[in-house]
Amino acid sequence: MQVDVISSVNEARTDELLHKTVIVIDVLRATSTVVSALDNGGACIIPVETVSQAKQCQSLGDLLGGERYCKKIAGFHFGNSPLEYTEQHVKDRRIILTTTNGTRAVQKAQRAAIVLAGCLRNAASCAETAVSFGKDIAVLCSGTRDEFSLEDGLCAGLLVERIVQFVGNQSRARVSTNDLGMALRFAYLHQQDDITSTLLESSNGKRLARLGYREDVVYCSEVDVTTMVPILDQGMLVPFSCSAQARTLPR
Amino acid sequence: MQVDVISSVNEARTDELLHKTVIVIDVLRATSTVVSALDNGGACIIPVETVSQAKQCQSLGDLLGGERYCKKIAGFHFGNSPLEYTEQHVKDRRIILTTTNGTRAVQKAQRAAIVLAGCLRNAASCAETAVSFGKDIAVLCSGTRDEFSLEDGLCAGLLVERIVQFVGNQSRARVSTNDLGMALRFAYLHQQDDITSTLLESSNGKRLARLGYREDVVYCSEVDVTTMVPILDQGMLVPFSCSAQARTLPR
Incomplete structure (x- = not known):
């Protein structure tokens, strides 16, 4: 099994993602927020690139979330702080999310076979789920304005480590990683x-x-504290356990 | 003092290198070869991008070195193995060198204030020399065909570590590094x-x-074994101690 880490959205070539399982990472904060919102009972997250797309997508009862320059967008229900997405607010609601880097990375990965959202909080479960598909894996760091971000890099290194551990425990095929994956591990x-x-x-x-947002950084830095794995299903991020893939996969 | 690591030649923007001291790294093998050739008494190395430039540059008595696809170029005296550049062959000779990634990186850095060639073998001395100029530092990894290379990344991490140690010992200003520099350290x-x-x-x-070339890899992996620091002086890499900068700098 090949596991390649890609340092930022701009480094990702769509044709290299085809047929793979892609784990999109935006630790600070988009994928941490997605995991948190689904953990708190949100029905699904619809990632979109622009503010106007977010407004066009909105149906009655949908919530709008997102940031520009780390701050909440005017007229939106939430910013991009995972701590805002409490059960009280998000239970059973569709959430349309637009952020500077993370949602762009999900869009970039759309043509992959499988797209998961990873962060430090769900790393072990995300690694296990990714391995379960039996495909090569690309770990796509969102980065920040096309530059490498340390938090995404450390999360990528953690995912590589968990994938190696998981594959090792199952005595499956050996894991090979690209040079960046080795360095970040x-x-x-x-x-x-x-x-x-x-x-x-x-x-x-x-x-x-x-x-x-210091509290957000501390929250997003917690490792392996949830088993929630968001998966992209018809343009929506939903809990893996509820997805069509989960129903068809031998687990 | 700001120390930024750049992951590959394509990631380097010339305007970001201006006014800085740039350390160009190509551990396997161009900068290790340059250090080795100067250590063995070579007069200077002239890095050029293409084979035809190398031939045009050649004057009577000059040696031609370089590789394409890791192999010696037809008609050249040497390939890109540091072990070929022995005292017997290179003493007092000008060497014109063209390699796939390393010489391209030197070309890219040409408009920087100072350009040094770094590798694992000269890391501590290279870090000390870079700090002595008192400018911000960019560590430019050559990478391989525009991708991150582990050996250059580890060398960049070592250089950051040595720069931090050296600045700390001198009780000078604090060193700040970009996210990639932190990760590689x-x-x-x-x-x-x-x-x-x-x-x-x-x-x-x-x-x-x-x-x-397994022996080359082992040789290039030795850390801090020489004080030879090549510096770019009028398009030629020469020992720092022989350069105009060394004569004008308070050391």
């Missing part, structure tokens, strides 16, 4: 006991803390 | 006792070993 292993403070030292972590 | 620290086997597991390391 080493980086994660070096910092694994110190993820929260490392995220607070990252470029996005510092920016968010300055804007008053 | 962590990766280096995790693998620092195992650099040779890690390089042999990298994509380029495996390719070179397959082609019969």
Whole structure:
């Protein structure tokens, strides 16, 4: 099984993602928010690229979420803070989400065989689910404005580590990773006991803390705390357990 | 002092390199070869992009070195193996070098204030020399055909680590690094006792070993074994100690 890490959206070539399982990562904060919203009972998340697409998608009862420059978009119900998406607000609701980097990465991955949303919080379950499809895996870091982001890189390294562990435990085929995947796995292993403070030292972590979102960074830095794995199903991110794929896969 | 790591030549924007000290890295093998050739008494290395440029540059007595697809170019004196550039062959000779990635990276960096050639073998001295100029530093990994290479990434991480140590010892200003620099420093620290086997597991390391250059990979994986720092001076890489900059700098 080949596992390749891609450092940012611009580095991803659509033709390299075809036939693969793609795990999209935007730790600060889009994929952490998606996981949180579904964990709290949200029916589904519809990722869109622009604010006008979000408004066009909206049906009666739908919630609008998203950010530009880390801040809530005027007229939207939520920003991009996972802590806003509480059960009280999102239970059984469709949420239309547009963010600067994360939703763009999901769009880029759309033609892949399978698209999952990964973050530090769901890494082990996300790795296990990805392996269960038996396909090669691409870990697509959203990055920030086409640059590598430390938090996405460490999450990619963690996912590679969990995939290697999981495949090893199942005595399945060997895992090969590209050079970036190897480097980020080493980086994660070096910092694994110190993820929260490392995220607070990252470029996005510092920016968010300055804007008053320090608590978000701490929340997003928690590792393997939920089994919620969002999967893209007809343009909507839904819990993997509820998806068509889950019903057809031998697990 | 800001220290930014750039993952491959294509990621480098010339305007971001202006006014900086740029350390160009191509561990396997161009910058290791340059260091080796100068260590063995070569007068200078002239990096050029194409085979025809190399031939046009050649004056009587000059040596031609370089590779395409890791192999020696027909009619050239040397390939790109640092082990070929022995004192017997290179002493006091000008060498014109063209390689797939490394010499392209030097060309890209040409408009920077200072350009140094770094590899694992000269990392500590290269870091110390870079810091001595007092400018912000860009560490430019050559990569392989515009993709990140593990060996260049680990060397970049080592350089960041040595720069931090050196600035710390001098009680100078604090070093800030970009997210990629932080990640690669962590990766280096995790693998620092195992650099040779890690390089042999990298994509380029495996390719070179397959082609019969395993000994090159081992040689290029040795850390801090020489104080030779090549600097670009009027289009030629010369030992820093012989350059105009060395004569004008307070050291």
